[in-house]
Amino acid sequence: MTKRLLRGELIEEITARVLDGRLDDRINEVHLARELGVSRTPLREALIGLADRGLLVAAPGRGFLVAPLDPEEARRLYPLVAELESLALRWTSPLDLTLLPDALDAIADEMTALPAGADLSAVDDRWHELLLSRCTNPHLLRLIEQTKPLLKRYESVYFGGLERAAESIAEHRAIADALRSGDGPGATALLVRNWVKALAYLERS
Amino acid sequence: MTKRLLRGELIEEITARVLDGRLDDRINEVHLARELGVSRTPLREALIGLADRGLLVAAPGRGFLVAPLDPEEARRLYPLVAELESLALRWTSPLDLTLLPDALDAIADEMTALPAGADLSAVDDRWHELLLSRCTNPHLLRLIEQTKPLLKRYESVYFGGLERAAESIAEHRAIADALRSGDGPGATALLVRNWVKALAYLERS
């Protein structure tokens, strides 16, 4: 039985709200605490954690602000996540990689099964998480986990186009295929391409 | 004038104590707060930040522990930092890279000038910080900054040997030389080698 602390749940909730743009730019701790039904203490602990990760910015003496959206930031985050994930893949044993494709395709199946226009983002997350799950470097996984939420703020528009969704799913299956045939470097290259194309699509819209 | 918050200073102080091994494995918040002359609130905020970065581990219901030293972890951290720094170098404009070597060598001079057996670590940090200072990706720099303290726990023995210190300084100068001649990829390769050799040295002792 793994005990959850309030600040952990708050981090999830606040992250969701930031991604939805459902939060004032300037955060009022008293109001937000009341709204969430907790005291300021665990709320501030969560805010500090989110500021460490870059989703918020701490303005000493003035509290916390939601980090401003900046197209330039997206152009830096996508390649960063691409490199980090590709690194994680290179640090997964070839044997483990060959065990993944079936489960990966199962998740891809879920994506195709979803009603058109549904939000693929959550399922996509599970796919990537599974892909990297066997990486032997826990610190790298931590960095990835911390960085991805930043990227999701920009990703919201990404799966908007149906044709792009289909294309992305196909890319995921190609990665699984490469792994099945034991082609680690090929899979890594495809993974990077997937992120690059995601950014390219984003830039066009 | 940039205002400092208590938790920031506490993070520095506690980090230093962890690196020196000057802290009980199990952290008692009341005792430590009294010792540092602050209340538990900003102390806890600092501890949470350090746990996020992996220097401490949060044990829900039981507070914070100093993360155990683990040779296996060192074998994962060194290549990780090597990859991250090399990435940062690749994401620095070639023009900016050519501007760095002189200042880098100046810091290397400081290292040679230090009395034998002195702690080179702090100066070495400044060298690397300067090397990466022109990287265009602030998020990557943040990840590096968060990861390096973990590594320094193992590094403490690294500069112990005088001959290794001299060798390391030479490697630093070689990197600066590569940059001077506009050879970015060469510099990157040398940088990775520097980290790899550091780990190899560590493993031998």
Add this chain to the structure above:
DNA sequence: TAGGGCCAGTCTGTATGCAATACTGCGCGG
């Protein structure tokens, strides 16, 4: 009318208080 300074209200940053849970030491039973 524009600009600056002052003042009250609001909010953050830090300290303190409280309840629940985890630890410690001892006695007891197997």
Add this chain to the structure above:
DNA sequence: CCGCGCAGTATTGCATACAGACTGGCCCTA
């Protein structure tokens, strides 16, 4: 002798309280 249970203490996690900093507006002045 070792393991278990239990009572008392210690410690965490969360809530509340307090002091100082920031904000916004009003008035006064040039």
